[in-house]
Amino acid sequence: MAMENPYFWNDFELKQPPLVTLQVEDTGFAKNVFVVINRFLQQLSEPDCKEFEETAALIGRLMARRKNSFRNMPGFRAVCKLNAALCRLLRLDLARDLQQFRGALPDVCDDQLGGAMPTRSSFEFILVRVLGFYHLHERIRECCLSAATYFTKVLRNNFFMDFTTLLIAAIGKIYKLSSLQAGKSATLYNKLRPQVANFPLVERHKFLAESQELPGQLEIIKSTKTETKAANTPDLMMKAKKVVTKVEKAKLEAKSDVGTVIARKEAPKIQFNEEILATVADAQQFIARESKARKQNPPPDSCLTRKIPKHEWLAAQTLFQRKLSKEPAKALSIFRKFIVSKIK
Structure with a gap:
């Protein structure tokens, strides 16, 4: 299957190769593949993944409610792109593909025993799905930063206070949870990628084109100082600053202008006898x-x-x-x- 698009992981027409199995003499490596996939699937069922889905749905509802108010604003277009990336992530359904591939692995994995293994093309398809999952989260974080930067300025100008505060809070939460999921997918990919050569190759079912090659390793997203600095903008809703209106500002300036303080001596009170x-x-x-x-x-x-x-x-x-x-x-x-x- 020839694929000339360098971003083939984002191709809507990406088709899964037939899931067939071939007999191999050594199945010991399959144990590591099974454990890594199983651990990632368990992580997808953790509470933070459920929070991610709920927050993504909230962003979609907020966008639909205010589409007439903000449709010409650059920040709202970033929210629309963010919503499209979230919908694309939902359509990817990585968990389904991983479960299907895991079911094709042999029940007993031993260096001394042979067994039926999925082909290399099926394994490469799984790696491409993980790669797409990783880059979609990268796209989501870019849209979060772009949208939060714009709506932070809107918030400082006292426009749409309630809606903007809620939207920035949702964007900040999506950014944080997306970083966690991207880190987990990068760990999964980095552990699976070295196992490609162990899977049997079938020329008729070849998945990648001759000019295409999967990256050797993905960068694991960690909570570093650089990441924390980048996340400062969407985290604004966690540390909301007090907004001072023009009237309050004028009152504060009037109170602060006390003029020059002059010491005055009080006249002594006359004591009447x-x-x-x-x-x-x-x-x-x-x-x-x-x-x-x-x-x-x-x-x-x-x-x-x-x-x-x-x-x-x-x-x-x-x-x-x-x-x-x-x-x-x-x-x-x-x-x-x-x-x-x-x-x-």
């Missing part, structure tokens, strides 16, 4: 002294009654003079209480 009004004569002298001081503009600091309103001061003098002729002691007591209440 009641003993200066011990007698009627003291009260009369106090009234004369304060009345003279109040006439100045402004009254001096030595004027104890400068803050008493004019009408209250005149009323206190009138009452004092009226009571003085009949009840001097009562007149003095009323005047003293008035002055003390106003000054203290």
